[in-house]
Amino acid sequence: NAGVTQTPKFQVLKTGQSMTLQCAQDMNHNSMYWYRQDPGMGLRLIYYSASEGTTDKGEVPNGYNVSRLNKREFSLRLESAAPSQTSVYFCASSELAPGAYEQYFGPGTRLTVT
Amino acid sequence: AQSVTQPDIHITVSEGASLELRCNYSYGATPYLFWYVQSPGQGLQLLLKYFSGDTLVQGIKGFEAEFKRSQSSFNLRKPSVHWSDAAEYFCAVFSGYSTLTFGKGTMLLVSP
Numbered sequence: 265n266a267g268v269t270q271t272p273k274f275q276v277l278k279t280g281q282s283m284t285l286q287c288a289q290d291m292n293h294n295s296m297y298w299y300r301q302d303p304g305m306g307l308r309l310i311y312y313s314a315s316e317g318t319t320d321k322g323e324v325p326n327g328y329n330v331s332r333l334n335k336r337e338f339s340l341r342l343e344s345a346a347p348s349q350t351s352v353y354f355c356a357s358s359e360l361a362p363g364a365y366e367q368y369f370g371p372g373t374r375l376t377v378t
Numbered sequence: 379a380q381s382v383t384q385p386d387i388h389i390t391v392s393e394g395a396s397l398e399l400r401c402n403y404s405y406g407a408t409p410y411l412f413w414y415v416q417s418p419g420q421g422l423q424l425l426l427k428y429f430s431g432d433t434l435v436q437g438i439k440g441f442e443a444e445f446k447r448s449q450s451s452f453n454l455r456k457p458s459v460h461w462s463d464a465a466e467y468f469c470a471v472f473s474g475y476s477t478l479t480f481g482k483g484t485m486l487l488v489s490p
Contacts, residue, residue: 306482314476365410365472369421
């Protein structure tokens with residue numbers, strides 16, 4: 265099994281450009297998550313989807329939108345990139361069932377906005 | 379609200395020495411607790427989890443953690459550290475809704 269996959273692995277954008285980060289999981293998990301990781305800040309939740317058809321804001325949603333395309337796929341869109349969005353982005357998924365609340369992470373996308 | 383504190387930002391351990399990474403949580407009910415490891419340039423990998431039962435849980439790569447309710451702690455231990463254990467370690471608690479709350483992480487450096 266591939267687990268959680270993310271594309272692209274690296275991306276450089278100019279300020280104001282848009283892009284979509286793709287995430288897919290093959291574990292038949294109910295929930296999916298987008299995080300950003302910055303030095304000294306740990307992991308911060310951007311958006312999540314507790315189940316197919318629902319999305320909710322996390323700690324730092326401003327400047328981002330998400331789409332839960334189906335049970336497998338959860339995309340993150342930057343409509344107008346800003347240098348403050350330079351970060352490493354991680355997607356994760358979880359079965360979100362009693363005894364199975366752990367999340368499984370993808371390899372990350374390193375985004376630089378100039 | 380739930381929170382996780384990892385008091386040590388960096389820890390240096392000699393190869394072969396024992397390791398203990400500290401984690402304190404704040405949560406009203408019985409917590410579901412996790413430890414993750416992140417190697418440079420990689421995503422987070424689950425080391426172990428606690429959700430009920432035996433308070434000493436075993437994980438992958440020779441790690442274990444002990445849940446102590448009286449101290450609100452879930453410390454990670456390893457008897458003998460290898461150079462390949464150098465990484466960043468994150469403790470997390472289930473929020474009770476749909477999300478995990480992570481600590482800020484502890485960077486482990488292993489000296490020869």
